Amino acid sequence: xxxxxxxxxxxxxxxxxxxxxxxxxxxxxxxxxxxxxxxxxxxxxxxxxxxxxxxxxxxxxxxxxxxxxxxxxxxxxxxxxxxxxxxxxxxxxxxxxxxxxxxxxxxxxxxxxxxxxxxxxxxxxxxxxxxxxxxxxxxxxxxxxxxxxxxxxxxxxxxxxxxxxxxxxxxxxxxxxxxxxxxxxxxxxxxxxxxxxxxxxxxxxxxxxxxxxxxxxxxxxxxxxxxxxxxxxxxxxxxxxxxxxxxxxxxxxxxxxxxxxxxxxxxxxxxxxxxxxxxxxxxxxxxxxxxxxxxxxxxxxxxxxxxxxxxxxxxxxxxxxxxxxx
Amino acid sequence: xxxxxxxxxxxxxxxxxxxxxxxxxxxxxxxxxxxxxxxxxxxxxxxxxxxxxxxxxxxxxxxxxxxxxxxxxxxxxxxxxxxxxxxxxxxxxxxxxxxxxxxxxxxxxxxxxxxxxxxxxxxxxxxxxxxxxxxxxxxxxxxxxxxxxxxxxxxxxxxxxxxxxxxxxxxxxxxxxxxxxxxxxxxxxxxxxxxxxxxxxxxxxxxxxxxxxxxxxxxxxxxxxxxxxxxxxxxxxxxxxxxxxxxxxxxxxxxxxxxxxxxxxxxxxxxxxxxxxxxxxxxxxxxxxxxxxxxxxxxxxxxxxxxxxxxxxxxxxxxxxxxxxxxxxxxxxxxxxxxxx
Ligand SMILES: Nc1ncnc2c1ncn2[C@@H]1O[C@H](COP(=O)(O)OP(=O)(O)OP(=O)(O)O)[C@@H](O)[C@H]1O
Ligand SMILES: Nc1ncnc2c1ncn2[C@@H]1O[C@H](COP(=O)(O)OP(=O)(O)O)[C@@H](O)[C@H]1O
Ligand code: SF4
Ligand code: SF4
Ligand SMILES: [Mg+2]
Ligand SMILES: [Mg+2]
Numbered sequence: 001x002x003x004x005x006x007x008x009x010x011x012x013x014x015x016x017x018x019x020x021x022x023x024x025x026x027x028x029x030x031x032x033x034x035x036x037x038x039x040x041x042x043x044x045x046x047x048x049x050x051x052x053x054x055x056x057x058x059x060x061x062x063x064x065x066x067x068x069x070x071x072x073x074x075x076x077x078x079x080x081x082x083x084x085x086x087x088x089x090x091x092x093x094x095x096x097x098x099x100x101x102x103x104x105x106x107x108x109x110x111x112x113x114x115x116x117x118x119x120x121x122x123x124x125x126x127x128x129x130x131x132x133x134x135x136x137x138x139x140x141x142x143x144x145x146x147x148x149x150x151x152x153x154x155x156x157x158x159x160x161x162x163x164x165x166x167x168x169x170x171x172x173x174x175x176x177x178x179x180x181x182x183x184x185x186x187x188x189x190x191x192x193x194x195x196x197x198x199x200x201x202x203x204x205x206x207x208x209x210x211x212x213x214x215x216x217x218x219x220x221x222x223x224x225x226x227x228x229x230x231x232x233x234x235x236x237x238x239x240x241x242x243x244x245x246x247x248x249x250x251x252x253x254x255x256x257x258x259x260x261x262x263x264x265x266x267x268x269x270x271x272x273x274x275x276x277x278x279x280x281x282x283x284x285x286x287x288x289x290x291x292x293x294x295x296x297x298x299x300x301x302x303x304x305x306x307x308x309x310x311x312x313x314x315x316x317x318x319x320x321x322x323x324x325x326x
Numbered sequence: 327x328x329x330x331x332x333x334x335x336x337x338x339x340x341x342x343x344x345x346x347x348x349x350x351x352x353x354x355x356x357x358x359x360x361x362x363x364x365x366x367x368x369x370x371x372x373x374x375x376x377x378x379x380x381x382x383x384x385x386x387x388x389x390x391x392x393x394x395x396x397x398x399x400x401x402x403x404x405x406x407x408x409x410x411x412x413x414x415x416x417x418x419x420x421x422x423x424x425x426x427x428x429x430x431x432x433x434x435x436x437x438x439x440x441x442x443x444x445x446x447x448x449x450x451x452x453x454x455x456x457x458x459x460x461x462x463x464x465x466x467x468x469x470x471x472x473x474x475x476x477x478x479x480x481x482x483x484x485x486x487x488x489x490x491x492x493x494x495x496x497x498x499x500x501x502x503x504x505x506x507x508x509x510x511x512x513x514x515x516x517x518x519x520x521x522x523x524x525x526x527x528x529x530x531x532x533x534x535x536x537x538x539x540x541x542x543x544x545x546x547x548x549x550x551x552x553x554x555x556x557x558x559x560x561x562x563x564x565x566x567x568x569x570x571x572x573x574x575x576x577x578x579x580x581x582x583x584x585x586x587x588x589x590x591x592x593x594x595x596x597x598x599x600x601x602x603x604x605x606x607x608x609x610x611x612x613x614x615x616x617x618x619x620x621x622x623x624x625x626x627x628x629x630x631x632x633x634x635x636x637x638x639x640x641x642x643x644x645x646x647x648x649x650x651x652x653x654x655x656x657x658x659x660x661x662x663x664x665x666x667x
Contacts, residue, residue, distance in 0.1 A: 055515045055517065056515050160603050160604060162603065162604075163603070190371040190372055190542065190604065191371070191542070191544070191583060191586050191587050192371060192582060192583060192586045192599055192600035192604075193599070193600075193603075193604070194586070194599075195586035195587070195588075195597040195598065195599030195600075196599040196601075198588070198597055199596055199597055199599060202596070217515065217516065219516070220545075220587070220588045220589065220590070221588050223588070223590065223593060224588035224589075224592055224593055224597070225588075243593060244593065247590065257517060258516060258517060260520075261516040261517045261519065261520035262516055262545065263516075263519070263520075263523070263543065263545030263546045263548065263549045264545055264548065264549075264590075265544040265545045265548050265572070265584070265587055265589075266548055266572060267548045267549075267551075267568040267569055267572050267573075268569075269548075270545065270548040270549035271548075271549060275520050275524065277517075277520055277521055277524055278517045278520075278521070281485040281487060281488070281518070282485075282515075
């Protein structure tokens with residue numbers, strides 16, 4: 001932690017050198033730290049969306065959870081609206097920072113009615129004056145996310161995937177938050193339904209001014225919804241830039257291969273484009289390579305890459321890259 | 327003849343499941359041809375009957391499911407009439423299948439080598455050292471490095487992408503004419519997905535087999551398929567070459583599907599979703615299955631299932647709206663009511 005760190009007052013969320021290590025038992029008496037997140041830095045302005053992409057297991061969910069303090073970070077500074085987020089201040093900030101989870105099937109209690117699911121955060125934070133007020137707020141939230149008022153007394157398991165995702169979003173919106181972490185919030189949905197939910201996220205942002213950290217593995221979806229995009233690899237941030245800039249001018253070798261691997265929904269482009277096929281797999285986070293985490297799969301790797309982790313440096317217009325050779 | 331180059335023809339297939347809420351018609355009159363050495367893509371949203379179509383071909387349906395009617399012709403012979411003993415030979419030797427989740431399809435307590443060798447022994451008459459040699463060859467073919475060492479390892483020691491390679495190796499051990507891949511890369515990261523798709527195309531060229539690629543991912547289908555069928559509610563709604571489907575869609579569902587995906591240049595624009603909710607097979611409309619969600623729906627759509635017709639640009643669709651366009655183009659002549667067929 002750096003107690004002298006001064007956040008930029010323009011940012012709603014600011015994260016500096018965030019680290020989240022999990023102790024993993026490796027023997028009877030020994031543990032090894034699994035460095036799920038190892039030095040991540042980014043900022044989000046009010047009403048803006050930052051997309052977060054990277055391979056499965058690279059630490060995206062962990063960033064989201066540590067950020068809103070569902071985990072206690074190992075190290076680093078998190079600021080919300082200029083205030084340092086710590087064990088004490090989070091109690092007052094919970095209302096403002098919410099999360100929507102990946103799986104619309106398991107993240108809602110099937111034995112609760114829609115009304116109770118959405119009403120729970122209102123109860124927790126005492127956000128109503130009377131029973132009638134509570135009911136009215138719930139119906140308003142349901143309308144916001146495009147759910148029918150008649151659905152209020154039904155149980156979560158009676159709904160389709162897209163509808164459940166809407167229930168989860170209505171619940172996250174109940175406390176009128178200024179920031180929502182959306183962890184793969186549309187990934188489990190069919191494309192036609194996915195488009196409905198993405199539009200809803202965008203409408204809510206316009207209407208209510210919420211900022212999102214939008215975690216997803218579908219790069220076309222992330223590009224569509226994000227102002228800026230951050231790319232992670234093995235717990236580290238390797239590149240961040242404005243969405244269009246990242247897409248047209250990727251610099252980090254991992255980002256380049258990630259973008260070239262996207263199957264583009266157009267036969268001529270998909271069949272003719274030259275893919276950069278990466279060799280091998282992501283190393284285990286328990287056996288992190290020295291220096292740059294990408295060097296075991298990188299064709300530009302040099303001696304220096306094994307020695308030291310490159311720092312994120314600004315290559316102009318806020319396009320940040322962590323690479324020695326690009 | 328056209329039939330001769332089709333290694334597999336599915337004709338008017340109906341597959342149902344008995345459930346406590348009644349009989350579910352998961353595949354409702356599906357027909358298609360698979361040309362030897364080609365890749366056929368089956369695309370559609372979840373629950374549209376893609377997997378059940380594939381499992382019907384292999385006859386590996388769950389206990390409550392059965393093929394109600396229709397034919398599945400392999401080299402001209404109807405395999406729905408074959409006894410289980412003959413089907414066992416069919417699976418593996420003529421046609422193999424790989425699934426979405428390679429972990430659940432490998433047995434965690436046996437080594438990779440053991441499982442691969444069992445598959446080889448089951449479907450070929452190789453013995454002893456030959457089996458091991460073949461196993462190592464197959465792993466090499468699918469790009470697993472150090473195969474001599476790897477055959478002694480267990481599935482949990484392999485990553486998701488490597489497990490899927492092993493599944494492909496097993497499926498191809500006996501050089502089948504047809505490989506069915508049911509969402510083979512859905513559980514994988516994009517960079518690993520790119521490796522596996524490349525591998526499948528490579529092997530398809532090398533070994534000359536035909537592939538049925540089942541997926542809900544329009545990007546994967548665009549990259550892989552020569553021909554595509556689009557499914558909705560257990561029926562085929564449109565079929566054609568990849569170019570027909572992506573550049574000249576005629577069925578309202580296909581059009582809606584293509585409009586709803588984000589594009590590189592869709593940033594800042596609103597997506598155009600398909601309205602409504604996915605289909606409920608227990609509550610199927612009388613006419614077109616897509617009718618409750620279709621913005622172009624007409625009265626006839628509610629009442630009558632659209633027949634499959636040749637579209638204005640020459641592929642096939644089952645949509646009244648498309649038929650209207652064909653009538654306007656003078657391709658179909660409507661006869662006065664009562665004047666016969
Ligand atoms: N509670 C935990 N205890 C131990 N290890 C954990 C824990 N949570 C996550 N990890 C590990 O931390 C790493 C990052 O996990 P995380 O869930 O953040 O990945 P992710 O990027 O969200 O992946 P995905 O795309 O699969 O959701 C992984 O190696 C994971 O196994
Ligand atoms: N064993 C089963 N019992 C009852 N219904 C089933 C069974 N297997 C599949 N179905 C139903 O059949 C329909 C088609 O399923 P499937 O082919 O798996 O869809 P997909 O197109 O996603 O592969 C779905 O409505 C599904 O719920
Ligand atoms: S720092 Fe070295 S290994 Fe890492 S991405 Fe750049 S060139 Fe490759
Ligand atoms: S047949 Fe009618 S309802 Fe069905 S897709 Fe075509 S226009 Fe729409
Ligand atoms: Mg995650
Ligand atoms: Mg399926």
